[in-house]
Amino acid sequence: MRIDIITCLPEMFKGTVDQSILKRAEDKGLAQIHIHNLRDYAVNKHNQIDDYAFGGGAGMVLMIEPIDKCISKLKAERSYDDIIYMSPDGELLSQGISNELSLHQNMILLCGHYKGVDERVREHLVTREISIGNYVLTGGELAAAVVADSIIRLLPGVMNDETSALTDSFQDNLVAPPVYTRPADYKGWAVPEVLTSGHEAKINDWRFDQAVKRTRQKRPDLLGDESNN
Template identity: 45%
Template structure:
């Protein structure tokens, strides 16, 4: 996969590219990530990338020309890239979207600053407008980093254990179950006996039920779109009864 990030602050990405899973994926040629300062595509002596909005108003807008030219420069031949505009008005980013983007050959992120973008960028250039949450950041760089991390870890070979991404929270539609490691007894706090039993069928059942329990307790909204099996419906009733019993 090829990922291009357009930003007027490219140095912000140096840490992300030189550490952890992303760095390893780059070393293994799983992904090629390039950060481009789109200011160098701006016309004129001073390479200005923003201007006042027509009709007046507060703040400055990113001009269309530098961004259009930068996108045209980084686009790979014979590939139709997904061009992602980081914007608080975009669709909320989620795991399903990360899985969709991970199948693409090229992604181009546009990181904005100032008050916003010339509307022609939205209408005639980008394929996706995405937000990482209902809050405002100084620019799109942090959002692009978060999305890049989420997408790269899904690429084949990026994680040491190929099954890790399959069991992440949200990948199955539910939150991930609790995890424990050694020692089995830490300051009187013990690992559930089932995890020490060696009975893999029982362990898998415990994990699935606890995944459902955690989702019910923390993110009931996810259950609205999740199709429960007969066994999961039975577990959910048990979980609800246990919760009611705990309130008494």
């Protein structure tokens, strides 16, 4: 998998792509993340990439020309499954979307900034828009890092235990059940006996029941009508 990230703040990714899961995936040759500085495609010698909005109003807008030049260069080198604009009004990121995107070979993540991008970018250059929540960030860089992490960790071979991702929260529309580790008794706070029983079927049943219970308590929206039962 290859992810190309277009940003006007490339330095924001230095502490992200060279750590943890993303670094492991790159070291194993399972994923590549390339950061592209939008200012390299600026329209003049002043490295201009933004301008005032037509019609007035506060804030600056990322211009279409630098974005188009960058995307066009990348598309001339390879084909892309998706060109995704990180936007607060895009479709809300979910585990299902991450699962879907993890099947892609190549994608571009475009990070907005200031008051966003020229609307013609959204109309003609991107294929999808994704949000990580109902709030506004200074730019799309943190959102792009979240999307990249959520996708790359799902690639076969990235995680040491490939079954781990299958039991994550939201994979089956449930949050994860409680987990415990040693000691089995700490200050009188004991681990549920079933988890130390060695009985795999009973343990699996307990985990499923606990996942449903916890989802009903903490995220009833995931259960739909079941939350009212």
